[in-house]
Every structure is written in C-alpha cells, then in structure tokens.
Amino acid sequence: MRFTRAAVVATAAALTLGLTACGGDKTESGDTGTSKSFAAGSTMEKLNKAQSIKVGTKFDQPGFGLKGLSGKPEGFDVEVAKIIVKELGIPADKIEFVETPSKVREDVIVNGNVDFVVATYTINDKRKERIAFAGPYYEAGQNILVKADEATITGPDAFKAGDKKVCSVTGSTPGENIKTYVKDVATQLVLFDTYDKCVAALDGGQVNAVTTDNVILLGYIAKNEGKYKLAGDNFTKEPYGIGVKLDDKDFRTFINDTLEKAYADGSWKKAWDDTAGKFGAELGTAPAVNRY
C-alpha cells in the first residue's frame, strides 16, 4: 500500500515539477544546481540533496558513449543521461560517468555502484528479473556489417552454411543472438572485447562480417566512407532502455516522464543530431515509453 501511494505522490510531484521546470529552463541555463523538491525518501530527493550522481555508460561505442581524447565520454547515451540528470536539478559537471561494459551492467545496478545505466542497453525479460528498465528511448536492431563488395551475405541466414565467419563482442546480446545462426561456433565465430577489433579483423579479411546493433555499425560506415555496407535489414528489435534498481518504481516513472518531456521539447532530437545522428542513422519517431 505504502509503495503505491509513494509512487502516486512521486508521479504527481514529478509532473508538476516537469511543468514548472519547462518554464524555468528558458531563463536559467540549467547548469547550476537547483534544489528542486521531490517526494521525501525518494531516490530523486536523495540524489538532488547529494548534488552528485553516478551514471553507467559505455566508453567504447562511437555515437553512443565514447570516451574521447578530452577524457570525457561523448555520445547519445551520454546526452540522454545529461537530460535526466538536469531534470534532477544536478549540474552536468557533477555527473560521474562509470564505464559499464555489457557484462557488468546488471551487477553495477544491483550492487548500487551507479544510480542508473544508459549504455546501449537492450530491454529484455531476462534482465528484467534483476533490474528494471525505464524507456525505451531509442529502438535499434541488430544488423550485419560487410565489405562494400560483399555479395553473398545478405542476412544472418548466410552463416548457416558454415563457411562465413562473423565477429562480435564478448558477453553482448548480438554475440549471443548470432550463435543461433552460425553452424559451428568454433570455426565461424570470433569474439573480442571491442568492436574496433572486429572491424580490424573484417578489414584484414579474417572474418567476413561484423554483427551488432545497426547504429553502431553505421558509425563505422560513416568513419570509413565507401568501404563497408550493411547486409540487408535489421533482423532483431533492440529497444534501448535505462536500467535502474528493480524495486525503484518512482525513479523509473520519473525517468519515463523526463523522456516524454524530452521527446516533446526537442531536446531528445537535439541530443541525437549532435551525436549518433551525424552518422546518418535514422532517429525515427520517438518510441513510446513502457510503464510496466
């Protein structure tokens, strides 16, 4: 009972706040910390009081979360995180970004190492057993990157014959997905710790294809003009969500509200255009958040 009431209060608070913040944004740049009021005892209030936040993201995904030479991560995920943090009334320079590679994302949330995770994080049921997702804020799909002159690979079924080799990343969803298509893992699948290495292997001819979410692949196509192409259409749907603690429904609702607000006021699209949008990937229409 208490739980649901708290949720209602929080939602109401967040909604009213969203409205007031909308007006306030134009006058103040949002860079200074503001002590917004949140429901007592909620995660939002705690974070706002602390005026610091830890966000998990990737440091090696061009366009989404890539730690640049400045030492700061840049990308769509990072921008989305900033939108949410701003809504919490915390200045952007108080965010501590923590590198969360695919295989540790659930752990860092459960263990409380970070407050939330935005890291090309596909929403799926198995993960929902341990953590909760806000969003999705973007819908990607798994695809295959091949050399521009490749004619035989047109989709994942090309790996069933057993002679084409494919590369992906350890512990990632695409790496697991592709296992159902390859005939023999030992002779056809290569797993590295970053996609850079996969692309290097494709370049050197050790593998015939690299597979992961289309947006990441588009980044490599944009970087090396005319060298690579996508083989066919996306063969999965990968809705990217924001990972929070399993029982923190208030915080999840707050993030969902923030996302919807960002869809409406254009900051979501701007975040995209400044980052992954440069690679020529389609943003599409805003995916409806899933409040389960």
Place this chain on the structure above:
Amino acid sequence: MTQQTVLYDVPGPRQRRLTLIISILATILVAAGAYFLIYQPLDEKGQLSMELWGPLIDPSNENFTLVWQRIWVGIENTLIAAGLAIVTSLVIGTLLAVLRLQLKSIAGNRYAGFSSPVAYLLRGLGTGLAVLTRVCVEVFRGLPVVITIFFVARGFPEFGITLDTLWYLVIGLTVYNGVVIAEILRSGMEGLPSGQREAAVAIGLSPLQTTGLILLPQAFRIMLPALISQLVVVLKDTSLGFIISYEETLNIGKQIIGVLSNPIQVYFVIAVLFILVNYSLSKLAQYVQKRLARGRKTANLPAQNPPPAALVSQAEGAGGP
C-alpha cells in the same frame, strides 16, 4: 658472462675475421628482412602514414597534447595500482611466510604441560591452520591472475562488498603476488644455514624473535633480486585491469584507438613504454644482486648461492602476463 667465456676460446685472428663476415652478413640479412617483411607491407597498407602516427609523435599535431595527457593519466593509474599492489603483497607475503614457518615449527609440539583434550585441540588447530595456509598458497598460486582479478571484481559484490575498480585490481594482484612473495621469503628463510636459527635459540630468543630478528632480514637480503623481479611482474599484470574497466595505460590506449583508429601505432608506443620501465627495473635488480654479492664477500659470510627455490620463484614470477 664469466660462464659464457668459458664455453669457447678467445677467438684468434682468423676466427675474428670469420665472425666479422658472419656478423655483417647477419646484419644485412636482418635489415633486408625487416625492410621486405615488415616495412614494405606496413607501408603498402598505409600503416606508416603520419595521419596515424602524427598524434603520437608529432608535437605540432592537434591531438598530440590531448593524447599524451590521456596516456599520462594511464601511466599514473598503472603506477598507483602497481605501487599499492606491491606494498600490500609485501605485507601479506611477509605475514604469510612468518605464519607458515611458525606453524611448521609448532607442528611437532605435543603441549605436554596441558591436559590431554586441550593438547589435542591445540595440536589439531595448529595442523589445521598449517593445512589451510598450504591449500591457500597452492590454490592462489595455481590460478591465473586474470581469473583472480575477475573473481574478486565479480565475487566481492556478491557478498555485499563494493569498492573502486582500483581496489579490485589491487586485491586481485595481491592475492597472487602475496602468495608468491611468501614463497620467495619462506624458501629464503629455509635456505639459511641451520646454525643461524640454532644460535638464535641458544641465546634465548623466542621463535617469533628468531624469525623477525634473525631469519627474515637475511631472507629479504638474499631474495631482494627475486623480489624486484616480482615488481616487474606486478607492473605488467596491472595491464589486466582492462578486464574490469580500470583505466590503466592499455585501457586508455583502447579509448584513444576508439577515436583515432590507429591500433598498431598506439600499442607500439605502449609496448615501448612498458619495455623501458620494466627494463630499468630489471637492470636495478641486477645491480642490487651484484652489490649484494660484493657485500657478502667483504662481510666474509659463507659465499652462498641462493637456494634453488629462489631461482624457481624468479622464473615463476617473471612468467606473469
């Protein structure tokens, strides 16, 4: 060197000429091989272009300062992790070595002064601890450091202990290197002439005093080169931090590669950095070894080769990734 010169005669004029000719031929061959097998293919693939090398070696490149700032951050982190790991390993290693030696010395104790159940209990406890430490040593020495670090980083949070990745790395390295150092010291202490211990007992020192005042200092001295080699191992092993996303030199290199797409060049620079630092460390080890050998001679102690175990630990230590 002395050993090597014994293997063959000092070359005469004919031999020297022959050697010279062979040397020149070998040099030409190596140079030609390097040119045709390494330089040409790399050049053809454009791996030698300034576009890829510039950010690393050309100070006028726009990214030069940024890249080296990042690399410096990596070096700092590497040194911090290595420094902490070596200190904790030394402490743990010393304690473990002393503990194992003490347990060994009380293993035969029958506790004649106590009533029989208490005596049995004490004996059981002593043996149990001895077995436990032995098992710990064997297990941690037999596991890959990659696995230990991974286990620490994944296992600690399972028990509700969350720390910075730095500490996961340090603990992971300590678990392995502490055990190795303990073995180095133990074999050093056991390799000492038995007269040392007997003399200490004779003047009425307790077992702990014997170890602390007589055996341990000598073991440290004899084993110092092996201990410094272990430093090299720790330094190299910090590169495994990338597994748990610790930002050491290699991990930073990976990030730079993500931006500049010049993997071979970045790794080349990192390899050179590691070789420079580790090479100086091993030179230091050699220097210390020589000084010690000289010191021993002047002190007129029995000239004593380090026991075989010292060689073992040196080799094993040096084998870390």
Place this chain on the structure above:
Amino acid sequence: MSVWVDKFDVFAGGFWLTFQICVLAATGALILGAVVAVLRISPVPPLRAVGTAYVTIFRNMPLTVVMFFSAFALPALGSNADFLRIPVLDLVFTRLSTDLPYFRFALIALTLYTAAFVCEALRSGVNAVSPGQAEAARSLGLTFTQNLRYVVLPQSWKASIVPLGSVIIAMIKNSALIGFFGVVGDLSATADQLTGAEGYAFIPVAIGISIGYLIMTVPLGALLDRIERRQAVAAR
C-alpha cells in the same frame, strides 16, 4: 550447483581447448627458447645481440600487448599464420586448421612470450654448471658446439628442469588471456559466457573454472616441489 551438471560439456570443452593450446605452446616455447638460449651464449656478437634483444623485448612487455600484435599486426603484415596448419597435428588439435586464424595467433603470441622465459630458465641452468666442467672440456679441445652438446647441456638440463616447470605453469595460467583475443570457448571465456550471457550464479561457475586450472597447475607444481627437494638433498 546445477550448472556443473547442466553445463558440464561447456566446462569440459573449455578445459580441452585450454589444454590444447598449452600443449602446443609449451612445445613451441621449449624449442624456440632453446634456440634463443643458444643464441645468447654463442660466440658471434650479432647473434648474441639478437638473443638479448629478443629476451629483453618479450620479457618486459605485458602478454596482452604481445597477443594484440599477434592478432592484429600479423594480418597487417599479410600473414594468417597458415604455416601452423600442420597436417597430422591438426587431426588432434583441430583448431589449428580452421579458417579462423585466432587460435594460431594466440598460439604464436603465447609461444613467443614464453620462449623468452624458457631461454632464461635454460641459461640459469647453464650458469649453474660449474665452470670447471666447461674449462675441462675446452682443454680437451672440444669446440663450442661439442662443449654444449656433450658437457654443459646434459648437466644444465638437471638444474633447469625446476625453473622450466615453473615457466610452463606460468604459461598455463597466462593462457587464460586467449579468450580476450578472439579464441572462443576456452576455460576463462567460459566463466564470462556462463555468468554473463547465460546468467548462472557466480560462485559455482567460479569454482568450476578454478578446478579446471588447478587440475593442470597443482599436480605440476607438486611434482616440481618433489624434484626440487630431491635435488636439494642431493646437493647436500
């Protein structure tokens, strides 16, 4: 704990792959290490320099870096390490001849890296042979090769065996890195796969993996301890 039963084949497969690369790399490293050791003590200065440079470079580089160069610089040099597709061997070690070269690359890296330590172990053995032996051989008129072949090496072998064993143990442990360089399904990658992608509980998987490595390293270590103690007794 059910993971041990359910996924026994995964553990066993991982163990088998790790075992394969260890056997191959140990053989390669012993041969290459012996060659480098001979270079290092040879009378020809450039050869000595090559040997010394080799040991200096590979001993002071992290294995991760060696692995990287093997997996990415070799292809840049235009090689897929096809010379390792050894006809009869590949019947047992099936990964040698797959189209995917990463097993071969990992093998090369592990061999190159370990050979530097093998060389040092052999050299420490040569140094342990009393100089009088070599001197006596020389005064008999034996050449450098004969000296090594008939007098020094047979004796140094004894002193080298314990350090060599330690090098091999270290190599087995180092092989845990191959999973990060494109070789799918070795023992350490199994841990990643089972706990990460398949969501098994961490502790049982950790124990299973540990047992896999300890099966290889502990008996070898115990054997070395035995040999070492025997030698120590014999020396007294």
